[in-house]
Amino acid sequence: MLNWFRFSSPQAFYPLAGRMQPWFAAAAALFGAAGLYVGFFVAPTDFQQGESYRIIFVHVPASWMSMFIYLVMAGWAGLGLAFNTRLSGMMASALAPTGALFAFLSLWTGALWGKPTWGTYWVWDARLTSELILFFLYLGFMALQAAIDDPRRADKAGAVLALVGVVNIPIIYFSVQWWNTLHQGASVSLTRSPTMAATMFAGMILMVFAFWMYSIAVSLARLRAIILERERMSGWTGELA
Amino acid sequence: MNWGSAAEFFAMGGYAPYVWGSYAVVALCVIVEPFAVRARRRRALRELQRANVAARGRA
Numbered sequence: 001m002l003n004w005f006r007f008s009s010p011q012a013f014y015p016l017a018g019r020m021q022p023w024f025a026a027a028a029a030l031f032g033a034a035g036l037y038v039g040f041f042v043a044p045t046d047f048q049q050g051e052s053y054r055i056i057f058v059h060v061p062a063s064w065m066s067m068f069i070y071l072v073m074a075g076w077a078g079l080g081l082a083f084n085t086r087l088s089g090m091m092a093s094a095l096a097p098t099g100a101l102f103a104f105l106s107l108w109t110g111a112l113w114g115k116p117t118w119g120t121y122w123v124w125d126a127r128l129t130s131e132l133i134l135f136f137l138y139l140g141f142m143a144l145q146a147a148i149d150d151p152r153r154a155d156k157a158g159a160v161l162a163l164v165g166v167v168n169i170p171i172i173y174f175s176v177q178w179w180n181t182l183h184q185g186a187s188v189s190l191t192r193s194p195t196m197a198a199t200m201f202a203g204m205i206l207m208v209f210a211f212w213m214y215s216i217a218v219s220l221a222r223l224r225a226i227i228l229e230r231e232r233m234s235g236w237t238g239e240l241a
Numbered sequence: 242m243n244w245g246s247a248a249e250f251f252a253m254g255g256y257a258p259y260v261w262g263s264y265a266v267v268a269l270c271v272i273v274e275p276f277a278v279r280a281r282r283r284r285a286l287r288e289l290q291r292a293n294v295a296a297r298g299r300a
Contacts, residue, residue, distance in 0.1 A: 040243070052256040228286060232289065238293050
């Protein structure tokens with residue numbers, strides 16, 4: 001059996017992350033190219049929204065990733081808090097900026113989709129407001145970590161913030177059911193078949209995979225930078241420079 | 242095929258500013274972020290190099 005604990009040390013994970021990263025980047029490019037092709041050239045025009053619906057191919061993947069990355073980030077932060085493993089905190093720190101980016105993109109593309117379909121860029125309804133709070137949670141996590149000099153203490157403080165913020169994720173996800181909102185309900189769920197044309201759904205899922213692979217690739221790259229920054233005093237990093 | 246011509250494609254049925262405004266910002270972000278991360282790693286490596294030189298100087 002593979003000894004997974006070996007890779008919980010930053011020194012062992014650094015070269016492994018470097019070897020994995022290009023594969024995830026290549027997968028992101030392939031899925032992205034396929035998703036854009038299907039999204040623009042195969043998926044038909046929506047009979048209600050016309051071509052404006054094509055924003056879905058970036059809006060839904062960005063929104064999903066913003067929530068999913070938060071859960072993974074909080075998971076790593078929690079592991080670090082529980083077991084005091086160095087790499088866990090670095091994983092959480094590596095994920096935060098990419099999660100914030102996707103939260104921003106979710107809000108941005110949502111605003112540009114809201115204007116032609118709802119007549120407004122922004123409303124203070126449950127779905128939009130809770131996604132904005134998610135964006136601020138990411139920024140708060142990053143600001144808190146940046147404000148504390150000792151990285152181990154920064155990890156602990158950030159972990160508490162990240163774990164408390166997890167409560168916001170189900171609020172975002174179920175907001176369209178719990179409250180009256182302008183935002184439409186889920187078009188895709190695990191329990192029923194998607195309420196959209198198969199080619200539209202295919203384009204969206206391809207873009208979800210693209211964003212997913214992109215997130216892994218860029219987070220691994222950032223993790224390597226963070227490892228170098230934090231392990232400066234440990235000796236082994238000196239041989240890399 | 243949805244589009245009769247390239248102009249039709251870029252017009253996006255009259256929704257061009259919204260559709261391209263979304264895709265342009267997404268594209269910008271996923272291009273800039275990897276470059277920013279690469280710059281951060283290079284900066285960290287330079288720091289290490291400087292520390293190495295300093296350590297050799299003391300030895």
